[in-house]
Amino acid sequence: MSGALIGFAGNAWAFRERERSAVRPLIAATLATALRDASAPHVAIALGAFPPASTRLRATLIGRAETAGPIDAALFAGLAAADGATLATPVVCAALAAGEAANVPGATLLDAVVAGVEVALRVERALHGHSERGWDVRGTCGRLGAAIAAARAFGLQRVAVRNAFGLAATAAGGLAAAQGTMTEAYVVGSAAADGVEAALLARAEFTAAPDALAGRRGVAALMADGLDADVLIAGLGERFALADLPAVAAVPISDALRDAVAALDRAPTLYALVAATRP
């Protein structure tokens, strides 16, 4: 069953304007939140614990001048964007960190977010009784979406996409009990970071379970009461769950960020978008 989902997520088709238009507000709101909270206490603690390092692949830390490796950049983005985060938040953070590190054009970022959010949403809706068991869907479904988005940003082929998805699945976690503490933000940040890590490891030919979602000892079996196959895969690529996403929380968005997001389809690089996330 994971196969159909991977097939959808791993093909390199460009998505249509209808789907891209649904994710632009998510990208803008996520980055605006991260920019606003880039110096929040929990982010400052993480920066002290994991000082940004000079790396071969690099991505900019939102709201700061430094760069770091894309895994750490995704972690900091997720930590900073955690206020009001949805399961789309780790997806956007992973897509941006991986996309900048891979130097992708704006359209690739949009499509990575479309694929990642669609997978995260479908998994969340298909799992029965999942959050009732105490899981934070941003750390579970969001992690899967983050891996898909990062895999697309790095241009992985089908088997590698499947392995990235499998690695993120086996690291799926995050407890609802952490809500209200800084660990809640870490659930979002680690989901974004693990999505990037999974994609990089899969690119290096690391392997994971082929049916990590629906397999006998996989996500659905361990973390939910059941999995609705129809909700998961029916109409993939035709009907989009992200089309009826609720409106994102209102957060002030700078003109530069709004313009950069609006221009993503035609942007040859993510330079303008990244520039709009600097302080």
Added chain:
Amino acid sequence: MTSSVDLRPAGVTDALAEAVAGFRLAALDAAVAHEAKRSLFNVLAVAIGAMRHPGVDAILRVAREAGGPAVAPIVGRSVRADAHFAALANGFAGHVDDYDDTHLATVIHPAASIAATLLALVPLCAPSGEDAMRAFVLGCEVQLRVGVAISPEHYDDGWHITGTCGTIGAAVAAAALLHLDAEATARAIGIAASTTVGQREGFGTMAKAYHAGKAAANGIRAASLARGGFTAPADGLARGFADALAHAHRIGSLAIAFEHDFELAKNTYKPYPCGIVAHPAIDAAVALAPRVPRERIAAVAVHCNPLVPELMGNRTPVDGLQARFSAVHGVTMGLVAGTVGLAQYADEVVNDPLVVALRARVALDPSEAMPRAAARVIVTLDDGTIVTETVEHARGSLERPLTDAELGAKAFALVEPVLPGRLDAVRRAVSDLATSATTDALVAAVTA
């Protein structure tokens, strides 16, 4: 679910963290201290033996792309990596050959994630040898105790307990190396509980050993955040963790005091590099080898516990990783090679047409009447002769533990091809660790 009735005493995590912070290595019972040394020695040898695995290459490739300053040692290699990737690589190497230690009551392989945590933090913490051994003991013991409190439900539900409980143990080991007080240690546990890793669906792929490395990396992250003042839910183990990870559990009666009843004292070491439930049958096959000419084997029946086909039921493995979950492969190799080590799990051996043909003649015959520790192998030769061997307790079990000499022989076979002439240095560094001023000798002994 037990979560619906909240009868748990408040603060089991705090009580555990208090005990962790107050634990003195000098007070440790000599037998437990000896088992800790055996655990560390075994896992380092196993990790050295696995240093050429493609999964280690993959992790180190990503480390070069995305990692920070390469300061932490990688077992069996001369290159280094940052703490995160060193934790991933060393934890992976310690577990990938399925040759590491096993706490049989929980099926936790505790040492890989904790040794990886220790090595990753050596550059940052510069621990004394005593600090290092203390952290190793605490990391192993805490994950085993947490495992006991959620066993057997947790593993039966499908979780890879080595990764899930390993994350908690690694957070405790990292907290010890960072000299966190009890309050911060409790927060480290609470943070780690939100990044546990490991589903059994990944068995037979690199994901399984990734669990041990990722547990170490996540434990280090949790303790590092806790050190900086990061906040976490109160009583992280009792609130959320146990309910989400096991359909029933006894986390409220988690063993706290580090005085006696150490679970680490019950650690065992695998004589064969594959899933442990098949070891009794492999023992029987090895014993039969001198009596069974391979060209005359007509049929082999393996009377075994139902867990053997459940966990090791792959009849047609196509590589060494899959063969580790194939009881019929292990039994076949025992019968034809008379020994079952890493060589018997090489991809080319797994795909040897003679081996493939013989594997097809081995049948698993599971029965609830056969205890987990036991097996009977019945070989029918081409002239109808029947040869039988029964094993009551596998070599390497608690009832028949590997002797120090057997453990040394196992370690020699692993270390010698990778770091020739180094085994004595590894043994001495582990043996002397608790009284050494630094971990320098240990790091020098295990790296190229």
